[in-house]
Amino acid sequence: xxxxxxxxxxxxxxxxxxxxxxxxxxxxxxxxxxxxxxxxxxxxxxxxxxxxxxxxxxxxxxxxxxxxxxxxxxxxxxxxxxxxxxxxxxxxxxxxxxxxxxxxxxxxxxxxxxxxxxxxxxxxxxxxxxxxxxxxxxxxxxxxxxxxxxxxxxxxxxxxxxxxxxxxxxxxxxxxxxxxxxxxxxxxxxxxxxxxxxxxxxxxxxxxxxxxxxxxxxxxxxxxxxxxxxxxxxxxxxxxxxxxxxxxxxxxxxxxxxxxxxxxxxxxxxxxxxxxxxxxxxxxxxxxxxxxxxxxxxxxxxxxxxxxxxxxxxxxxxxxxxxxxxxxxxxxxxxxxxxxxxxxx
Numbered sequence: 001x002x003x004x005x006x007x008x009x010x011x012x013x014x015x016x017x018x019x020x021x022x023x024x025x026x027x028x029x030x031x032x033x034x035x036x037x038x039x040x041x042x043x044x045x046x047x048x049x050x051x052x053x054x055x056x057x058x059x060x061x062x063x064x065x066x067x068x069x070x071x072x073x074x075x076x077x078x079x080x081x082x083x084x085x086x087x088x089x090x091x092x093x094x095x096x097x098x099x100x101x102x103x104x105x106x107x108x109x110x111x112x113x114x115x116x117x118x119x120x121x122x123x124x125x126x127x128x129x130x131x132x133x134x135x136x137x138x139x140x141x142x143x144x145x146x147x148x149x150x151x152x153x154x155x156x157x158x159x160x161x162x163x164x165x166x167x168x169x170x171x172x173x174x175x176x177x178x179x180x181x182x183x184x185x186x187x188x189x190x191x192x193x194x195x196x197x198x199x200x201x202x203x204x205x206x207x208x209x210x211x212x213x214x215x216x217x218x219x220x221x222x223x224x225x226x227x228x229x230x231x232x233x234x235x236x237x238x239x240x241x242x243x244x245x246x247x248x249x250x251x252x253x254x255x256x257x258x259x260x261x262x263x264x265x266x267x268x269x270x271x272x273x274x275x276x277x278x279x280x281x282x283x284x285x286x287x288x289x290x291x292x293x294x295x296x297x298x299x300x301x302x303x304x305x306x307x308x309x310x311x312x313x314x315x316x317x318x319x320x321x322x323x324x325x326x327x328x329x330x331x332x333x334x335x336x337x338x339x340x341x342x343x344x345x
Contacts, residue, residue, distance in 0.1 A: 117168050120307065121281035123176045125274050126165055130178075133162040134214050141211055144204050152199035155207050159196065160242040162214070163189035164285055167237045170230050178217055180225045188213060190237045233290030240292050243282050247306075250275040251332045255313065259329045262322045272317045272325070279332065280310035293343055302339035309335055 136158050140151035147155065163186045170182025178185070192210045195203045217223055231237070254275040258268045265272070283306040285291070293299040309331035316325035 117172050117281065117284075118174050120284050121168065121277040122273075123172075123174065125277040125281075126169055126172075127177055128274060129278060130162055130165055130214075131218060133158045133165075134211070134218055137207075137211050137214075141204070141207055144201065147204045147207070148199035152196045152203065152207075156193050156196035157242050157245060159189045159193035159207070159210065160239045161246050163187075163193060164238040164243065164282070167230055167234070168281060168285070181217060181223055183230050184223070184225060185213070185217065186230065186237050193239065193242070231290075234285065234288040235290045235292065238285050238288075238291065240286065243285060247279055247282055247336070250279045251329075251336060255279075255329050255332065259322070259326050265317075265322050265325055266320060269317050273314060276310045276313040276317070280307045280314075283307040283310065299339070299343055302335055302343075305335040306332065306339075 137155055140154045140158070141147055166178070166182045166186035166189065168182075169176055169179055170186060172179060172182075188210050192203075192206050195206060213223060254271060258265055258272045258275070283303045287294050287300050287303050309328050312328035312331065313325060316322075316328050
């Protein structure tokens, strides 16, 4: 018992001796924390000063227009403020106003025939339609199974349309993109379209190769240009039945939707120009040398009426004349219906 008392007493002395050291340690930590806080405060960026608004005397005063003679503002800036003719934007601007003018004189090719394609279709429409063909075929050619199922039908229509457009490009009477590749691409596309009457593996592989050439050309690649002129027989390039299907889409869908209401018509100028120019150009193709019934005067008359109605639509969109546009669309439909009562395919 005595031994235990002594041990407890010794432990108490040891703890008593350790307390001052613990106290010193706590004070040291407190001092270090205070120093860290002071240094952090000194390193912090100074508070942003909020600018006080200037006094009324320091602010610039608004101009006093009453001291000027007359009214410096136009009641209608468009009618009173503009002077001189409206500037015509360049062709590359792609605006509807610049694209609907088709009154340039027709050039002649080496054979003495009129190469007046710019009268019917602009460079913008040619380029945009070919790009649309490429995008459509990207879907139909994404895999062989889809192509063999139904995709080959759409590829045939699209390739035939593009072949015709590249033939136009090769004979265009102005400088146009892809002109030196026009003959080569028209032949390749026409051959692939002809074979795409069935969906087979060889046809799919040919279509993929032609689609790759088309993609490279659109992307700016320099493909080897094939020498030679386009065949005089346009039926070797343009399939009349497939052209008719594209015309039907332009007239019965695209332009019909545009003239469905006055509000709709005012907001689709570019679409109307595109469909109208494409209609006029394909109407011109239908009467080229070698095309079926191109030597029939009655058939040619229907084609001329189609082209005239398409150009009336172009004038209507240029003038924003909705009633004239509806009248032009009616003439387009009448020319199609009247021709189909006698001629088919």
